[in-house]
Amino acid sequence: MTRLRRDPRAERAAIQVATIHVAAGARPRYDRTAKGAAKGAALAADGRSRRDPRAERAGQRVPGANRPRFDLSQVVAGPAVRGEMPVVGESRQPAAPKIVVVEDPAFLVAVVPDAAGGRLSGHDRQVLGAARMLAGREGGVVVVSAGPCEGCGPAGADRHVALAEPGADPAARAAVVAAALEALNPRHVLFPESLDGGDLARRVAVRMGAALFDNAEVVAATGLVRPARGRRVEQRAAPGLLATVAADAVPDYGGAPREARAVTVETVPAPASNLLSAERIPADPATVPLALAEFVAAAGNGIHDLDLFRQVVAALHATPGASRVLCDAGLMPRHSQVGASGTVLAATCYVALGISGAPQHLQGIAGCEHVVAVNTDLHAAMIERAGLAIVQDAQAVMAALLGLLEQEAARHAAGDPASGDRTGAAS
Amino acid sequence: MKIAVLLSAGRHPVSGAAVLPRLEAQAIRIAVRLGEAFGVLDGGSAPFGLHAGPDAATVADALGQGLARIEHLVLPEGVDPVPALAEHLAATAPDVILAGRRGQGGGESGIVPYALAAALDRPLIADVVSVAPGDEAGTLRLDQSLGRGALRRVVVRGPVVATVHPDAPASLAYAFGRARRGTIVSLEPTAEPVAGPAIPVEERPYRRRPKIVKGAPAGGSAAERLKAATGESGAAASGRLLVDPAPEEAAREILAYLRRVGVVAPDSTRPNS
Ligand SMILES: Cc1cc2nc3c(=O)[nH]c(=O)nc-3n(C[C@H](O)[C@H](O)[C@H](O)COP(=O)(O)OP(=O)(O)OC[C@H]3O[C@@H](n4cnc5c(N)ncnc54)[C@H](O)[C@@H]3O)c2cc1C
Secondary structure, three states: OOOOOOOHHHHHHHHEOOOOOOOOOOOOOEOHHHHHHHHHHHHHHOOOOOOOHHHHHHHHEOOOOOOOOEOOOOOOOOOOOOOOOOHHHHHOOOOOOOOEOOOOOOOEEEEOOOOHHHEOOHHHHHHHHHHHHHHOOOOEEEEEEEOOOEOOOOOOOOEEEEEOOOOOOHHHHHHHHHHHHHHHOOOEEEEEOOHHHHHHHHHHHHHHOOOEEEEEOEEEOOEEEEEEOOOOEEEEEOOOOEEEEOOOOOOOOOOOOEOOEEOOOOOOOOOOOOEEEEEEEOOOOOOOOOOOOOEEEEEOOOOOOHHHHHHHHHHHOOEEEEOHHHHHOOOOOHHHEEOOOOEOOOOOEEEEEOOOOOHHHHHHOOOOOEEEEEEOOOOOHHHHHOOEEEEOOHHHHHHHHHHHHHHHHHHHHHOOHHHHHHHHHHO | OOEEEEOOOEEOOOOOOEEOOHHHHHHHHHHHHHHHHHOOOOOOOOOEEEEEEOOOHHHOHHHHOOOOEEEEEEOOOOOOOHHHHHHHHHHHOOOEEEEEOOOOOOOOOOOHHHHHHHHHOOOEEEEEEEEEEOOOOOEEEEEEEOOOOOEEEEEEEOOEEEEEOOOOOOOOOOOHHHHHHOEEEEEOOOOOOOOOOOOOOEEEEOOOOOOOOOOOOOOOOHHHHHHHHOOOOHHHHOOEEEEOOOHHHHHHHHHHHHHHHOOOOOOOOOOOO
């Protein structure tokens, strides 16, 4: 093999930056990135490329976490010819997530998510995390959703089978899902142990004549664990065909996004439904028990105008709550008390009006994801806890809020009927 | 109209003593109310309980909760009750079969009602909180719980199997006189015991495991998990603080926040929001 001889002087001359006024004694300037290009071209001529360990390392970096984490299972081929583009430019965008592709999975792990409204729930994501763990490096995770479902790839799915929406009857859904599972022939199938998911899993198990390992609290390739006999014992078994996964037991998938390639399988038409009709009745916020309510607005000692408070609660379609002070004073019913000696909420959103945020009260809202606080005291504990904190007189804010809501309602009433139809369909 | 309630030998979650599971007591209340609606409260067509197992003493409480008669299929310990139950129910053909959504104190897999519905070839309606006669003759209206107080109301024709959700009305008070008057009928099942699909399991004392902290990044450091657990990350860390805004401004901010969270319906008069 004859190698080209380097000519350092010529290389250097080639990368010298041409300056307009070459004043006597001015320093010559060189463009080193161009030097790489020149050298790369020279090397390409004899067909050898150099590894770039830094760029490879950067490509293996998992985006997101503060602490740098590397996925060593990915082998990132360096650019074929080094220096075609400056390496500096490449390592500046390692954030662009690299999609992991499993071209030919050794086996499949199927996940049947609830996917209410075409979106994965938090529980669905955890089940996908569990499936990803079972699939390991060689296996593929396939999401089998009845109806469309978005966001499967980042949650850890390699394949996605979107079945036609089989309607409201769970028996029809089970028939369609069971047929799809038989066509896919996965090694394991995981369901979320939720109201709908648990129901579907049992129907599919009976239909396929397979045993179901329900409510698994530990999912690993070595075994699944479920509680039994009132949590006196736990049962461990090797992963079988069908299993359901308990909520908040398994972490979400945290790695690089996967491709969620759309796959079609032969489907059976949904069998005739036994249901004559099915209609959804949304919860009435005024009567739903406080412990079950989704959205709670509560008044504390800083609220003098309780009539206004009740109007605001009704206009927001929230469930009314109160701090202990108001309940003790008889201004609000006892069953509306939020806190350690009242009700512990499971709400997603809590609006605290004129509540200081005593520890006994905060215990009741520990599970609330979103908190809004209105208080005149900047240093109240509730202001610190809130996602949106407003230091202002609660009476004035409530009046403004009610005004705003009434304005919108009036605009809505005066608006075209088409917009009215849209709310009807959405709610 | 015949109504059957499936009764299981439950264990109290704390003491481990034999009790009637709460869900089955609630199912009895639903059955009694439905019997009243159809006018079949006494005589041979009254709602009855059905238990398959070695001993009926554990379900005798159900008599005091409102049932007049319990039929007891005598089975040895550890035998799958589904074939015996299916055979008996196919013979007596009740129009409504009610069961709890899970057993209590046993395997707690909740598969029995599904296996029975498949064996009897009937629709199964899961997690009901109320059962009432439908508008048309021969139909039933069932309210299914969807969680958080939301319901799905379904209308079905003909015999059904339904499982009861904990959100159903609380059980009737226990009455000693009723419990004394009620009868338990023992029957010998003729069905061959068939081994259903089962998974070989290894049992150990239960060990509590930490729950996943919501919002903690997967594979994050201990400090990140602690922050997520105490609520310092997420909403509270990125919290907005408005000091002395105009009330109108504050109201707009609150409404926008609530819409972003998704608890207030979007303003339909503004097409872009
Ligand atoms: C054993 C025990 C159990 C308890 N259990 C509970 C329980 O379950 N639930 C519970 O709630 N409490 C409970 N408490 C009581 C608790 O300790 C507090 O006393 C109570 O929560 C305080 O209620 P508050 O925030 O409404 O009133 P305060 O502490 O009086 O706070 C009123 C707040 O309103 C603000 N404010 C005043 N005027 C206005 C205005 N115009 N606009 C806006 N803000 C204004 C003030 O700045 C203040 O922050 C318990 C106490 C004990 C000892």
